[in-house]
Amino acid sequence: MSGEPLVRWDWVGAHIGPILDRLGQHLYLAVIAVSIGFAISFGLAAVAIRRRRLYPLVTLIATAVYTIPSYALFATLVVFSGLSIVTAEVPLVLYTFILLVPNIVAGFDSVPQDVLDAADGMGYTAGQRWWRVELPLAVPLVVAGLRLAAVSTIGLVTVSAILGDRFGGLGYYILEGYHRTFPTEILVGGLLSIALAVAADLGFVLLQRLLTPWAAARLAPGVAVR
């Protein structure tokens, strides 16, 4: 690579279209994974809150799943579901559980008993209490979990590049740049995926400010049980 500039801006200029396509694919893969992951995690957390004895078991399984290397999981699934979007999404979804479930549970745990009693005293039905009192108060920690999940998932999408050209989002450029010993591509893929993760993180911070303006000052740092 001697004599080559680190970034060939002419290459970047000539590939703006494909780069934006990859950025879009990256976002697409991440949004699907976090959405499905969030829906399943919410269900798991609801079970864990009602059946408290199951919570350690849920955490243990989620931790064990998170422990399995992403590379190994992607490679394993190829044999079963081929080079398909299922193979790309299943690991991404599985890895969100350990980030989302503990934060959702902690969010609902953080609602003070006094507040629940007051809501009951005011004649709220169970549904109203959940929707108007418990959920809004749980939002800061739920969003903290979503921030962690979004950042982690955006990072992991790059690994799906090992599934070939059709996947990987910006990870495609990291792998291709490496194989071609072409730093420009690696830098484009790596820096844009980092930028996307940071942007998603800031996006969730803004979302939380909109959802819970009263809690703007205290941004929950999130629970990391891993």
Place this chain on the structure above:
Amino acid sequence: MQIVAATIQWLADPAHWQGSNGIPLRLGEHVALSGLSLLLAALVAMPLGLWIGHTGRFSWLVVSSANAWRALPSFAVIGLLVPFTTLLDPNLGFILYPTLIAMIVLAGPPLLVNSYQGVAGVDRDLVEAARGMGMSERQILFDLEMPIALPVLATGLRSAAVQVIATATLGATFGFGGLGHYIVLGDANQDNGELFGGVVLVAALALGTLAMFVLLERRLASPGLAPRTAG
């Protein structure tokens, strides 16, 4: 079921347990790289986290930077480092440094955050009482705060170790050996036995490390703190 048979056959073949591509050597590479990066990360992050937790200075930095730090995906970090480290050293800069540095970066946040939270979470009344009894700041940190923070510190170490061992697998895509090497080769050669042999080995190592730390944490926890589980 063919896959299971092929995997068992591959793992049972004595030829795969010796030589320069043998399982003991690849396992050794994987463990050595993980251990070294964990050690280097711990040497920087843990004293820093303990100090910030004890003094309360720069605590905003830990809370705000830890999340941003996690935005650095290892796959991208390893790839990004290759062009730079190969300029420093064409050989080690290609096979070792990118993965090693990326793993130090990965291990940093859980070590820093848990060291900080462990010490910062110690009841301030206890610290005041210790000060009143004439304990020095050093004694407060080492004899009071650290023993109480031990479970949280251990959780940080476990989290970092497990993540590093799992993620070091990616190094195989970028010139580093380790157990991920079998997955790369198995994938390239369409050899399911080798591919799943690698998957089984690397998953076993990661889960084994997790189990080892969980057992260790149980033994380490002070009996006086037993009913309160930290994490």
